[in-house]
Amino acid sequence: MKIYLNNKFLEVSKTEAEIFNSGLFRGYGVFESMRALDGKIVYLNLHLARFFKSARVLRLEIPYTIKYLESIIRKTLRLNKFPDAYVKLAAFAGAQKANLTVLVKKYQPYPPEKYKRGFKVKAYLLKANLDPKFTQAKTLSRALFETAYQQAKAQGFDEALLLNNNGYLIEGTRTNIFLVKGNKIYTPALKYGCLAGVTRKAVLGLAKNQGIAVIENSLKEKDILASDEIFLTNSLIGIMPVAAYNRKKIGRRVPGKMTQLFSEDYNKLKEKRCQER
Ligand SMILES: Cc1ncc(COP(=O)(O)O)c(C=O)c1O
Numbered sequence: 001m002k003i004y005l006n007n008k009f010l011e012v013s014k015t016e017a018e019i020f021n022s023g024l025f026r027g028y029g030v031f032e033s034m035r036a037l038d039g040k041i042v043y044l045n046l047h048l049a050r051f052f053k054s055a056r057v058l059r060l061e062i063p064y065t066i067k068y069l070e071s072i073i074r075k076t077l078r079l080n081k082f083p084d085a086y087v088k089l090a091a092f093a094g095a096q097k098a099n100l101t102v103l104v105k106k107y108q109p110y111p112p113e114k115y116k117r118g119f120k121v122k123a124y125l126l127k128a129n130l131d132p133k134f135t136q137a138k139t140l141s142r143a144l145f146e147t148a149y150q151q152a153k154a155q156g157f158d159e160a161l162l163l164n165n166n167g168y169l170i171e172g173t174r175t176n177i178f179l180v181k182g183n184k185i186y187t188p189a190l191k192y193g194c195l196a197g198v199t200r201k202a203v204l205g206l207a208k209n210q211g212i213a214v215i216e217n218s219l220k221e222k223d224i225l226a227s228d229e230i231f232l233t234n235s236l237i238g239i240m241p242v243a244a245y246n247r248k249k250i251g252r253r254v255p256g257k258m259t260q261l262f263s264e265d266y267n268k269l270k271e272k273r274c275q276e277r
Pocket of ligand 1: 005033039147171172173174176194195196197199200233234235236
């Protein structure tokens with residue numbers, strides 16, 4: 001069987017062709033992006049739990065056990081010889097059963113200056129509200145998020161923040177968001193449709209340990225603009241300060257005190273969490 005791929009006509013087997021002609025075309029699949037540190041995955045247990053949870057939302061059967069997934073992730077990581085890596089796990093519908101893939105890429109972090117200067121972010125206003133059931137799953141149907149991100153990048157921003165049809169803040173296209181006001185922290189509640197981020201969860205735990213109140217609630221643009229500090233979270237980025245929203249400066253100093261505190265705590269925690277599994 002012949003297929004066309006990027007300027008070449010390739011002879012592929014029926015099984016290989018099936019990989020292209022499957023859930024990938026319909027965005028009918030789920031994935032996880034994970035960080036490997038020194039050959040171990042940070043919060044592997046939480047990523048795998050979310051992977052299965054996302055698949056349940058899509059009613060996509062993943063005919064593999066957690067143990068099996070752990071073993072293939074570790075093996076792909078070893079075979080690629082990048083102890084610090086991005087690891088992507090994806091499952092998407094196939095003719096008989098879900099296709100499963102693990103991809104490993106050398107970790108290329110943002111330069112340290114980016115963490116000092118912070119992200120410039122831009123609002124992306126949704127014209128209709130998304131079904132939180134689906135946005136809470138990490139699915140391969142990401143055209144909207146990717147378009148918002150690419151549009152922001154083309155205009156010189158680092159990330160787009162999604163606000164729903166009623167003006168409520170949801171999250172970034174690949175990040176969860178935290179606003180700091182005084183000694184309290186605010187983050188959109190999951191019911192507004194944000195992903196239950198692994199790093200978000202870690203930050204909530206760190207705040208609890210520090211005795212810092214985190215209010216999971218509804219947030220609007222005025223809350224963003226009134227923040228003393230804003231930071232974003234993502235498994236690959238860690239904790240990233242935000243310097244400006246729609247070109248308006250946020251807070252007086254970047255990174256702010258709370259952001260710095262959480263970054264330091266999170267960096268220590270992630271070293272521990274990759275040793276547990
Ligand atoms: C839409 C969205 N929100 C939040 C996150 C952050 O999640 P995590 O901390 O699990 O990486 C991601 C990660 O890619 C994402 O795609």
